[in-house]
Amino acid sequence: MPAITASASAKLILLGEHAVVYGHPAIAIPFSDMRLHVTVEPAILAKPGSLRVISTDMQSDQLFYEMSDDQPIKQMIILLLEYLGIKSIPSCTLRISSQIPLGAGFGSSAALAVGIMRALSAFLGHSLAEKELDQLAYQSEQFIHGRLSGIDTTVIAWEQAIYYQRGHAVEVLKPLNTLHFVIADSGERTPTVQSVAYLAMRLEREETIIKPRFHEIEKQVITAKHALHIGDQQMLGEAMNQNQNILVDLGLSSPMLGKLVSAAREAGALGAKLSGGGQGGALIALTKTETQAELAEALISAGAANVWTTDLPGNQLSFPSSLRRTIP
Ligand code: PMV
Numbered sequence: 001m002p003a004i005t006a007s008a009s010a011k012l013i014l015l016g017e018h019a020v021v022y023g024h025p026a027i028a029i030p031f032s033d034m035r036l037h038v039t040v041e042p043a044i045l046a047k048p049g050s051l052r053v054i055s056t057d058m059q060s061d062q063l064f065y066e067m068s069d070d071q072p073i074k075q076m077i078i079l080l081l082e083y084l085g086i087k088s089i090p091s092c093t094l095r096i097s098s099q100i101p102l103g104a105g106f107g108s109s110a111a112l113a114v115g116i117m118r119a120l121s122a123f124l125g126h127s128l129a130e131k132e133l134d135q136l137a138y139q140s141e142q143f144i145h146g147r148l149s150g151i152d153t154t155v156i157a158w159e160q161a162i163y164y165q166r167g168h169a170v171e172v173l174k175p176l177n178t179l180h181f182v183i184a185d186s187g188e189r190t191p192t193v194q195s196v197a198y199l200a201m202r203l204e205r206e207e208t209i210i211k212p213r214f215h216e217i218e219k220q221v222i223t224a225k226h227a228l229h230i231g232d233q234q235m236l237g238e239a240m241n242q243n244q245n246i247l248v249d250l251g252l253s254s255p256m257l258g259k260l261v262s263a264a265r266e267a268g269a270l271g272a273k274l275s276g277g278g279q280g281g282a283l284i285a286l287t288k289t290e291t292q293a294e295l296a297e298a299l300i301s302a303g304a305a306n307v308w309t310t311d312l313p314g315n316q317l318s319f320p321s322s323l324r325r326t327i328p
Pocket of ligand 1: 016
């Protein structure tokens with residue numbers, strides 16, 4: 001059996017995070033140059049038919065049968081084998097390495113699920129369609145996060161820009177013009193499950209205040225989708241800024257994110273907002289190509305832990321390999 005390597009991209013939410021959990025639409029894009037790789041290769045292990053899981057980033061090296069049942073990777077593998085109807089596998093090593101920062105709004109756990117499912121299924125002679133990958137990864141994500149919209153696994157399984165609403169068919173978006181982004185990691189971390197729970201608590205206590213904000217977000221998402229189609233970057237940037245204002249009101253930003261948003265706007269961003277679970281994590285800024293490098297510098301000076309630039313090409317379905325990583 002030959003060794004198989006598969007990968008999965010990171011993702012960014014352009015607009016609509018959190019409201020998407022409550023059935024409103026959101027737009028997500030793949031961050032294709034930031035990836036997680038999984039290699040599965042045959043191995044000779046003491047116990048035949050066993051699997052060794054090595055994660056270079058987590059510096060862990062474990063045998064599958066020694067992993068505790070609540071470990072997400074174990075759950076992912078069990079789910080996949082059950083789905084494929086496979087009861088025994090040839091001894092193998094599964095090696096994971098990732099460029100995706102953990103818990104920062106880049107979809108690291110969804111990428112882990114998609115990467116493992118892709119590589120292991122291919123190793124076992126099954127190729128999974130995007131839809132199957134999405135469903136399996138979504139189920140396994142629920143072990144980790146509980147209440148989730150499913151947008152992360154969908155955008156990562158399809159690796160295309162999407163307009164996503166629970167219970168509706170996924171729409172692939174093809175922006176008219178190439179979009180230029182600067183992405184920053186605030187360096188702060190709040191688990192998504194925690195920011196989602198915080199908003200759920202506020203919604204319960206202040207329903208009449210919070211619900212209308214979700215409807216405003218929905219309008220911004222629809223405006224952004226239209227702006228993408230007609231190639232109006234000012235309109236898109238403005239929708240992102242308005243979305244950020246609501247996320248601030250909902251308590252989902254943070255002082256550092258606020259500082260980075262201001263720095264991005266001062267350095268010429270057309271729009272800047274948090275991306276993902278918030279209360280820390282990632283920032284996404286839309287910029288003109290000529291100000292992209294300057295904006296990245298401004299975010300580093302404002303205290304970003306890391307900054308990347310990336311482009312979403314017009315009328316194409318995936319990112320080119322044009323990521324430049326700037327280490328402060
Ligand atoms: O996993 P994160 O931090 O990228 O956040 C996902 C976006 C949320 O809307 C906050 C949660 C969800 O399931 O959609």
